[in-house]
């Protein structure tokens with residue numbers, strides 16, 4: 001599989017192109033186009049949240065716990081909370097990702113298991129869609145799609161590198177498989193992945209149509 005740096009370089013290149021298309025052809029505001037470039041880059045790192053060790057995964061959760069509260073700001077502001085309540089929520093989300101979510105990932109995911117898959121890509125995109133609130137739907141979609149493009153670039157790169165330069169297949173956990181997959185051999189992983197995906201689809205649907 002490609003290295004952290006490889007993913008970062010590839011996804012940031014794609015992000016640059018995506019931001020450029022956003023600013024020109026899609027006529028997104030410049031700041032949003034830049035944000036789009038940023039989420040493609042972060043999306044390209046996301047699948048490796050499932051690795052259990054190493055500095056990159058710790059760094060990644062650190063990055064996520066800082067970035068997600070920032071991206072949630074418009075949503076929190078729309079809730080008309082007091083300044084103190086906003087600060088408390090930001091702190092709570094930070095700690096939840098940094099300590100809660102990272103434990104869950106460590107405990108329940110297998111490196112290159114179901115978090116390296118097409119449904120996981122959709123989960124990342126939908127989660128971003130729910131987290132990021134913008135007055136215009138196309139702007140929300142721009143950010144969500146950017147996340148998925150970055151995520152997908154990671155899967156493709158991992159797939160391409162699952163055979164190393166000597167032509168040997170890299171040894172992976174038995175539950176790992178192709179990176180660009182819809183299912184894994186683990187029934188529990190499949191059920192929980194599609195369960196989360198279904199829940200997010202429902203929440204996005206409710207967010208769009210139910211009020």
Ligand SMILES: [Zn+2]
Nearest residue numbers: 001047048158
């Ligand atoms: Zn990977």
